[in-house]
Amino acid sequence: MQCDRPPHFSKQQVTPSELARVCRQNEAATLSACDLQGMDMSGLAMAGWRFEKCNLTGASFNGANLENAVFQGCRAPGSGFLSAMLTEARIEGGDFSNCDFRGALFGEVKLSGCKMIGADFSELCGNGFEIEECLMGLSLMPKLSFRKTTLRGVDFAEADLRSCDFREAVFENCSLRDANLADCRFQGADLRGADLGGVTLGDAKRFKGAVISKGQAADLLSQLGLSVY
Template structure:
């Protein structure tokens, strides 16, 4: 997978740049018929219905896509930088190989979306719903995922850096052989998760209850974390 970095927008011809414009569905339909990707800079698409549009390879830079409807849209290899997209709907859309950097998609809906090979860098996904999404090689870095719905995701053998899973629904997720660094699992739903071989020393485990200690068998934790987990059971560590 390519490393995280700023979208290479400089490679897109200047003639394909639309700046600081209020756009509607008809505008994007007309642009999509030209047959090339476009770069939208500082554009407003709030609450616009963009469902099922072919927008593969487009760049969205500093755009407002709050409550926009991308249901079923073709968004493969799109680049998103500094966008505001609270409550945006990406249900069932194709976002494979997409790159998101410094975006705020709080409470957005990615249910059933294809996120294969997608990357999120320094994003806010508080309350986002990734249920039933296709997530092979999906990666996050320094991203807020508090209260997000992420059931069944695989983080196996991943190095997880700066991820906040506080109160997230992670049931049945796979963290085997993962390494946590500056992460939080505080009060997360970890029912039926797997942690064999995981290094949890860089994770906040506050609020976790050892209802099924077997799922942590083979994981590595610090002495302080061990005391914290035992305290959750009402045991005093001296």
């Protein structure tokens, strides 16, 4: 008996009706190098779908079920994921700058090697996502929990990180330069691998209970005219 292969669209402009048909059949499709620019996919059931090097600029996935979905090398600036279900989804590479993830359901989500400048992660539902080698500058990420996570190569420069929980987190080759760190918790965090540029001695109390390097301590004390040897 010949088994049906999952739907695969390649290098074409897929129509909304085609996507809706696949969703009704409850099949997980793969889209490779397809043009979905500006397309409205709100509310579609796309669990397990793969988007590979697709143009998703300005597309809407608002309220869509994207559980276990994979976005690989896609261009998606300005796309909307409001209240979307992204549990165990993966975003690998690509440009997701200025995307709107407000109210999305995150759980075991992995972001790696992607550009998320200016993205809005406010009011996320759920916790637990991994970020590695990502540009998160100017992003809005208030009240998120990174407790006991290891952050590798993440640039949070000028990001809004108000009230985030970084307790026992480890920073490796990261940047917190000029980020908004008001009311963040860093107890037990290892900040030796983080660029703390822009932090003043008066702000240092935010890092109470964290581990910093001698070089970082020297930078802070230099504001009082002191030197550390």
